[in-house]
Amino acid sequence: MAESTMADNHTKGEMHGCIVCGKLYELYAVYDPDGRFIESIVMSAGGKSVPHPARPLVACEHHTEDEIERAVQKVYGDHADAED
Ligand SMILES: [Zn+2]
Numbered sequence: 001m002a003e004s005t006m007a008d009n010h011t012k013g014e015m016h017g018c019i020v021c022g023k024l025y026e027l028y029a030v031y032d033p034d035g036r037f038i039e040s041i042v043m044s045a046g047g048k049s050v051p052h053p054a055r056p057l058v059a060c061e062h063h064t065e066d067e068i069e070r071a072v073q074k075v076y077g078d079h080a081d082a083e084d
Pocket of ligand 1: 059060
């Protein structure tokens, strides 16, 4: 197998709500061949991807980093279920 491993990643179009206010954005989520989430690329104007190790997250560009961080903590922070 001499092919680039990059080609094995697959990209899926998904709709996700802003982590802060719930506004919907269209994004591409990139997964590796094992189905593990790698990164997301927001396609809609006005949105940006929020780095998260396990899932595609999006937020409006006008939210501050502090606002976004607190929202992520509120939704995913206390459950600590990211590490399987
Ligand atoms: Zn928002």
